[in-house]
Amino acid sequence: MRFIFTILICFGFFSCKQAPSGFEKSEIDRKNKIETLKNTITYNTSLDEQIPIYNKILGIDNSNLNAHQNLGVIYYELKDYKKAIIYETKVIDILKKSENQNGYPLSLLMRGKSKFELEDYRGCINDLKQAESLNIDYKDIYVYLGYAYLNLNQMENACKYFSISGEKGYSEAYKLISENCN
Numbered sequence: 001m002r003f004i005f006t007i008l009i010c011f012g013f014f015s016c017k018q019a020p021s022g023f024e025k026s027e028i029d030r031k032n033k034i035e036t037l038k039n040t041i042t043y044n045t046s047l048d049e050q051i052p053i054y055n056k057i058l059g060i061d062n063s064n065l066n067a068h069q070n071l072g073v074i075y076y077e078l079k080d081y082k083k084a085i086i087y088e089t090k091v092i093d094i095l096k097k098s099e100n101q102n103g104y105p106l107s108l109l110m111r112g113k114s115k116f117e118l119e120d121y122r123g124c125i126n127d128l129k130q131a132e133s134l135n136i137d138y139k140d141i142y143v144y145l146g147y148a149y150l151n152l153n154q155m156e157n158a159c160k161y162f163s164i165s166g167e168k169g170y171s172e173a174y175k176l177i178s179e180n181c182n
Helices: 002-016 022-039 047-060 065-077 081-096 103-117 121-133 140-152 155-167 175-179
Strands: none
Touching: 022 047, 047 065, 065 081, 065 103, 081 103, 103 121, 103 140, 121 140, 121 155, 140 155, 140 175
């Protein structure tokens, strides 16, 4: 009798759970597919091999911040700065609409660095000044601001940012100051 009662309790417990709806099941499937794809990327996966994986993730979820951000960094590393800007801009646009601002300063920094490499110094300054206003402590912001102002021949600003980058630990800053600011 105790055995039958236990079976009925177990059966009753499991039968009370509702099966996931079609939407919930497709959402679970989508997340599983993304995780499976992300797990194919290892330390030894080349940048070129990562691109199609992240593109597949974006095919499943076009608003996946990590995929956009990683593609932005990959294209920056591959020196395809125009594509890097496209992906970092997508991250910035998504984050502007979100309460979660994590990654926003880094995307501004990466987009600014890409603009610098394309010699869009004013665009670089615009992005990096926005990142600076968020009170983050990336010395690259100040290094690139210094170089951007230097390329625009705005020596006072260049020297100011080289000095800040030196204070933040950029070892070449004082050499740049001695060469350009005296």
